[in-house]
Amino acid sequence: MSIQDVENTKNASLQFNAECTSCGASIEFNPTAGKLKCPYCDHETDIPLPEDEEERVAQEMDFEEAEKTGNFDWGAEKKTIICKSCSAETIYDALQVADSCPYCGSNQVMEASDTNSLAPNGVCVFEVTDKQAGENFQKWIKGKWFMPSEAKRSAKPDSFKGVYVPYWTFDTKTSSRYNAQYGIDRKVKDKDGKERTETDWYNTSGFYxxxxxxxxxxxxxxxxxxxxKKVEPFNVLNNKGYRPEYVAGFLSERYSLGLKEGWGQARKEIHDHLHGRISSKIKREHNADRVRNLKLSTTHDDITYKYLMLPIWLSSFTFNNKIYHFMVNGQTGKVGGDVPTSPLRVTIAILAVATLLFILWYFFR
Structure with missing residues (x-):
């Protein structure tokens, strides 16, 4: 670590008083109550709302005026954090911006001292508890048809880790000029009386x-x-203006995909979305059966963004000495992850489908 890095880390500090006013222990955000709660004496503290109504939710930020748009490949970088409660110095991964002191257990909500990154302006708080996440996991795993029965019986999630994961959201007004061909099918018979489908193609263009x-x-x-992707979507409309109290007791990660590259990815996905919407528009307007050679040129106006922290429960389970990871959406409880697969069950399913298809073929023949 350079001398400049050491100087920068001296500025890292707690952003609010993380001590319980009743017993002095570290307080945490409680998803059920929506308050700060002490895990030891159960004392609860309300989180004050901003006086300005607009500050209660994340505000749209002008994309063109953003100055810090680059990526941050911080996976190998480290930083030193000094605990306010016991003065212990701890080395953290630079992406990790919220944790607890490993020596005294004090919750530390830390702002990374790197001045080249943006700070989050909104957070979607945890609404699902770790207990509910475990219950949803058990329901999810029971529905895995190709998972070995032994694995289903033995699959017990390890302790859940609540993580706030960084996301960008983008708003934009799109204007697209397009040209394409649409096809209308018709049935014709050949000289032997057999029917086939032919398509008549027509040119079209428009504005969307x-x-x-x-x-x-x-x-x-x-x-x-x-x-x-399996645990999405999130209800990003249900967000709050960022306050460190909301992430107390959880891990939080700063972004590694910068605003500029994030917008580049968004543009590609928006292009695919518009391609589908315009195809549907052409079919609807011309009563067409198919569309081909669709080309569009899109301009984006009034681009805005938000930098949100979204909640995910992380855990894993072990089967046959292999670790399987999974996630639970901290808002909706939706589960996604990897599970072991039984080759025997897959083979039986393939044979069953093949047998059914043969019976249907034989019957209709």
Whole structure:
């Protein structure tokens, strides 16, 4: 660590008093009560609301005026944090911005001292407890048809870790000019009387506008993207203006995918979305059966963004000496993850489907 890094870490500090006013222990955000709660004496503390109504939810930020838009590949970087309660110095991964002191247990909600990154302006708080996450996991795993029975019986989640994961949301007014071909099917008979389908193709062009609201892009490269997709969507409208009290007792991660690259990913996904919407529009307007060679040119106006922290429960279970990870959406309780697969069950299912298809073929022949 350089001398400059050491100087920067001296500025890292608690953003609110994390001590219980009743017993002096570390307090945590309680999803059930929506308050700060002491896990030892159960004393609860209300989280004060901002006086300004607009500050109670995350505000849209102007994309063009953002100055810090780059990525942060911080996986190997470290920082030193000094505990306010016991003065212990702890080395953390630079992406980790909220944790508890390993020496005295004090909750520390830390702002990374790096001045080249943006701070979150909103948070969707945990609404599902770790107990509810475990119950949802058990229901989810029972529905896995190809999972070995022994694995279902033995699968017990390890202790859950609540993590606030960074996301970008983007709003934009889109205006698209397009040209394409649409096809209308008709039935014809050949000289032998057999019927076939032919398609008549016609050219078309037009203009399409749509406002894209809160398009979501994950701002972390740490977690399996396919697994994260399984626990989406999040209700990003149900957000609160960022306050460190909301993330007390949980891990929080700063973004590694920067605003600029996040917008680049959003543009590609919005393009695919618009492609589908325009195809549907063409079919509807021309009573067409199919669309091909669709080309569109889109302009984006009034681009805004939010930097939100979204809640996820992380855990895992072990079967046959292999670890299987899974996630639970901290808002909805939706579960996604990996499970072991029984080759025997898969084979039986394939044979059953093949047998059914043969019977149907034989019957209708």
């Amino acid at each position: 506008q749509e406002f894209i609201d809160d398009h979501l892009v994950s701002a972390t490269k740490r977690y399996d993207r396919k697994m994260m």
